[in-house]
Every structure is written in C-alpha cells, then in structure tokens.
Amino acid sequence: MNLTLPRFFWSEYRKRRKKASLITFALFWGTLSILLLMAFGQGMSTQSHVAFSGLGETLMMVYGGQTSLAFEGLPKGRPISLYPEDVDYLKDRIPEILRIAPEAYTYLQVSGGGKEINRTVHGTTAEFALMRTQVPQLGGRFLNADDVDKGRKVAFIGWKVASDLFGPGVDAVGKQIVINRIPFTVVGVLMKKIQDSMYNGPDADQVYLPFYAYRQIDNRRRINQIHIQPRDASQSKLIESRLRILLGRKYRFDPEDPYALSLWNTIEDYKQGEAIFKGIEMFLGIIGALTLLIGAVGVTNLMYAVAKERTREIGIKLAIGARRRVIVQQFFLETMFVFAKGTFWGFLTAFNIVNLVRLAPINYDSFGIEAYLLRPELSLQIFVVYMIILGVLVFLSGIFPALRASRSNPIESLRYE
C-alpha cells in the first residue's frame, strides 16, 4: 500500500490542526453536552422507576372502610373490617391473583442492643417480601412460610431500626430484639433502597414479624390491610371489581359503595407516573435534538468556512497537478479525523463524568433530589444515533465544499481571496 499521500495528508493536517481545533472543540463540546443531558435525563427516569418500585411492583392494597350506602335493609355508616381469613377467601375465588398477604400493624416499643425505640411493628406472611420489595442485606433473609406457620419468634427489620438499636455498621442478624416482653431473633435487615411511596413511614423504619407471632403481641382479630399482586398488571381493575363483589357479599355492602372498602391501586399510580417519565424523556429528547441541531449548524458553518478558506489552497494544488480525488480524499480524511477526535474526547469525558458522579453516595435516610441526580446513565444507543446524525451532517458539510472546489476551474480557485 502506498502511504505517501496519507502521510502527506497527515503532515498537512498537523500544520493546520490549530485551525481545526475550533471544529474539534465544537464537536467535543456538542458530544459532551448532549451525552450528559441525555445521561442525566435517563438516570432521573430510571431512579424515578426505582423509587416508585421501592414500595412494591404491580401492587394493590385493600383496606377496610365505612359504608356510605344502605344495603339490604342495613343502614349506611357501618364499619367494614378485614380479617385474616379474607386472604384465602379472595385467593380461592379470584384466579387472577398471583400473590396475596395480610398485614396488621401497631406502634410499639422495640428494645435491643441496650436501647429502646418506638416503631411500627407489622405482622405478615412470606409473600409480602416479593410484593413489597423487601430485599434482605447479605447474610440475612425475610420471613419464610415456616416462620409464619410455626409462629417463630423471628423478625425482619429496616436498616434504620438496625442502626438505631445496634449502631451503624453492626450486623444485626442473630441479635435479639424485645417487643412487649417477647424476644425475637433478627433474621434479616432490609437492604437500603429509595422509596417515594409509603404508609406508616419508610420501610427502613419498620419491624416485620411472622403473622401468627405478631398475633401474640396484638390480639385484635381484624387486620389493617391486604396486599394483592395480580398475575398481570392489566388485570388490576378486574380484580378490584371482583373483590368488591366478593367482600360485599361476605360483609353485606353494596359493591358500588365507594367507601365500604378503600383501595390503593399502585398499578394505576404507576401508569400516571409512567406518563410523567415518558413526558420527561420526550422533553429531554427534544432538548437533545435541538442542541444537536444547533451544534450541527455551528459545525457545518465552521466546516464550510474552512472549506471556503481553503479554496485558494485547492486552486494551487490543482494548478500544480493534483488530481480531483486527491483533493476530495484529503478533505474527507481530515473531516472524519476531526469528527472522530472531537466526538471521541466528548464521549470519553462524558463517560468519566457519568462514572464519577455515580460514585457519589446517595443518602438513603433523607432521600433528597440527589437520589435522582446522582445516578446518570450513559446510553450507547443515544451515542450511536448521535454519531450517525452528526457524522452525516459533518460529512456533508465538509465534503460538498471540497467536491465543489475540486470541480472548480483552478484559475477561479486561485483568484479566490
């Protein structure tokens, strides 16, 4: 392969690289700003999803209520409570339910590690963990079916409870806590998570006991709520209407009575949230596209100016015998090199900034705006699309003036000032 011309192109580029540096910088800056904009936007969107699923995914919660309509001779204003047997009653009759768990809770004193604190203590079953994103830290576990069936004196606690009782960084698994004079062994501590929806405060502050063990410290028959996970999120409305009919029949209230039962359908909330996330993504996409357009116009302008500036140089080369393809090749290679250099440094800088920002710790205890901002995600897909669009624009803006110059009359190019 004859490398004479490429060597010549390279040596010419090196002489002119100060002039090309403005274009390189424009490409670098454009790449950096668009990638960072999209990375922070994508990160915010992902973190919003994560925060939303901190409560649970495809989750419905049913609470008791008070009737607002008279029904079958019964007056309105009757309280409706839920009971543990409603769980099996609903599961047996609604095949669309994948998981279901009862939950009862009360505010109690919890002692451990020589300290006493007041926290909400819950009684529930093993399925609760899967529905409510209760992921244990390494070395621990959530309550299992055996714990529930045998009424074992074990507890799963939030990380703040563990830290408040036993001190920060101390492994609470295996340690004992006492509630209402009954000792419970900690079998797991909740892994830190961000959570933007909750009842009775964040899960970090909660204590979970096996349902039948919990009944020993809270002997009320009724439960506070039932958690339901449909087999498919699209079935949530169907389940809702079925359970109103079934529980209405059981507790004798009108299924159309909106206040007899209270229902928190997070699936519907998620759909609304999803629309907001999509809106944010679209908004950032539009800003990105406009930035790209502005950047591309700037680069095109610079490329065009450079090509114009070099018209005379092209005339000289043509006059002393350069073939047309030599001129075009040189422009093409220089344009592509400058493009690759600018976008490469832009990508590398964006990549490093994103990874550096991701190293910043999130304060799970206060859960502020940083939880959304500190986890940017660099999307390779966006980078590829950006490279293609900008590459085409840069190529066209560089090659057209070069083609025109190479086809022009050498005399006209030589006269160009």
Place this chain on the structure above:
Amino acid sequence: MIELKGIKKVYRMGSQSLEALRGIDVTIAKGEFVSIMGPSGSGKSTLMNIIGCLDTPTDGRYLLDNDEVAGLSFDQLAAVRNRKLGFVFQNFNLLPYATAWENIELPMLFDGKSGRKRKQRVKELLDAVGLYDWRDHRPAELSGGQQQRIALARALANDPPILLADEPTGNLDSKSGEEIMAILTDLWKEGRTIVMVTHNDHIAAVSQRVIRLFDGQVV
C-alpha cells in the same frame, strides 16, 4: 511544441458575454523563449492559462506535442500540468503553511514519486536556486524574491519541458527580478521552452520572440 489554432474564449455572465480571446493562432517551437505582451484586458493571462491547461478554450484547437488538449478530462489535464508544464505565478501561489522544502516537493507527491527521489530532487532544486539553508522556512518568512525562487523550483520539480511564467517579476524589486530572469534564461539555454507574460519591454527583450495581444487578438 505548442500549437494554438483559432482559440476563442468567451466568458458569460448572465445575459452578458465577454470575448477574451477572438481566434488566436500561435505556434511555439520546442526550446523557444517567447514573451506575450499587451495592455491590461488584452487576453494575455487568459491565453497563458489555456496554454497552461488551467483553463479550456471555448473554441479552437490546442495541440501540445501534437496531442489534442481540448478533449482531455479534468484529471488528464491535471496530469499534463503535473508532468509537462511548470507554472510560475506573479503572486507566487505557495502554500502558506508549508515549508520551502514541502512546497517544492508537492508536484512530485502528486506524481507519486518515491520519497528517495523526492528528497534528492528537492535538494538539487534548493541548491540550484540558492535557498537550501532556507528549506525549513515558510513563505511568510521569505522575501518576495526568495518566494519566487521557491515557486520556480516547484515549477521544475517534475522536470517539465515547458515553463510558463505569468509576470514572474511583477511583484519583485528590480534586483530580485533580474535574478529570476537570469534563472529563466539559464533554463531556456538548457533547452526548456519558456513562455512568459510581461508588461515590461526590458524583460521581454530577454526572450527570442514577442507575441503582442490587443483586444483578444494577436497583432
């Protein structure tokens, strides 16, 4: 040998047209030193550009060493300019960012000559124009006379049989002008064909023959 028969050049600017050359018949023999003279706008530079294959005639025939030039493609004309013709411009037309050495090397690069040959030839030419010590200087660091000598060396890079000089002393002081004319005379004596456009009768006197143009015609 250069043979021009009935050469016409018409420039069109919208509905207007300007006849720069109106049927030029000129023959320049091999080894001849010819000056082209005439007032401004007489068509000297246009004729020179056609002879130098930098421009094409609107009508007429141009035979260079008995080969028809008019029908050649853009790249074929580039090859003719590269190998058969050397061009010296009034304003030197050197690449501003390249050194004296690199400017001289350029036509050989376009001809695909090897690095060894290029190096040898550039050195010869720099020695011949007395500027070897200035080889790493850029045009802006050289005087007008030095720049024109570098331009002359570049025109000779591929050892062309014909040298075309468009007012080569037009931008030079008299001493530098004389130096350039001395080099051109030496080149002619070595057997090269020299065609030179000039306004200056004193400089034209160095040549063997003067072709006078007026209003696009030979007078």
